[in-house]
Amino acid sequence: MGWLSVLLSIIAAFLFYFNGYTVLMIIAIIVAIGCFWSLGIMHNFATDQAKKRLSYTGRFYDITTTEAESVPGWLTFVNLVFSLTGFILFITGIVLKIIN
Numbered sequence: 431m432g433w434l435s436v437l438l439s440i441i442a443a444f445l446f447y448f449n450g451y452t453v454l455m456i457i458a459i460i461v462a463i464g465c466f467w468s469l470g471i472m473h474n475f476a477t478d479q480a481k482k483r484l485s486y487t488g489r490f491y492d493i494t495t496t497e498a499e500s501v502p503g504w505l506t507f508v509n510l511v512f513s514l515t516g517f518i519l520f521i522t523g524i525v526l527k528i529i530n
Contacts, residue, residue, distance in 0.1 A: 435465040435509075439516035445523030449530050454519065461516045468509035475501045 439462035446455035473490075479497040480486045 432469060435513035435516045436462055436469065438520040439465055439512075442516065442519040442523040445520075445527055449523070449526050451526065454522070458516070458519045458523070461512055461519060464512040465509070465516055468505060468512055472501045472505055472509060475505070 439458050443455050443458035443462060446452075446458055473493075476493045476497045479500040480493050483494075483497070486492060
């Protein structure tokens with residue numbers, strides 16, 4: 431999900447903060463950091479593969495699908511778990527905002 435999961439987790443943290451759910455806010459912040467960390471590490475793996483290509487320009491999104499497939503499966507799973515958790519926290523934050 432990329433940057434979207436980081437953004438949703440940050441929004442969830444703000445929603446929990448303004449509704450007074452401190453523990454959920456801290457969890458959302460940790461999830462946002464986890465999303466950002468795993469996204470960055472996955473990007474580093476793909477960029478290392480892309481640097482071997484002669485036509486690599488060095489831009490952020492100059493990565494082909496075969497280079498993106500060089501990311502280890504465990505790291506993809508970690509990113510998926512953080513992203514889904516961030517999405518669930520975002521929905522929970524919206525529901526709690528509506529209820530309160």
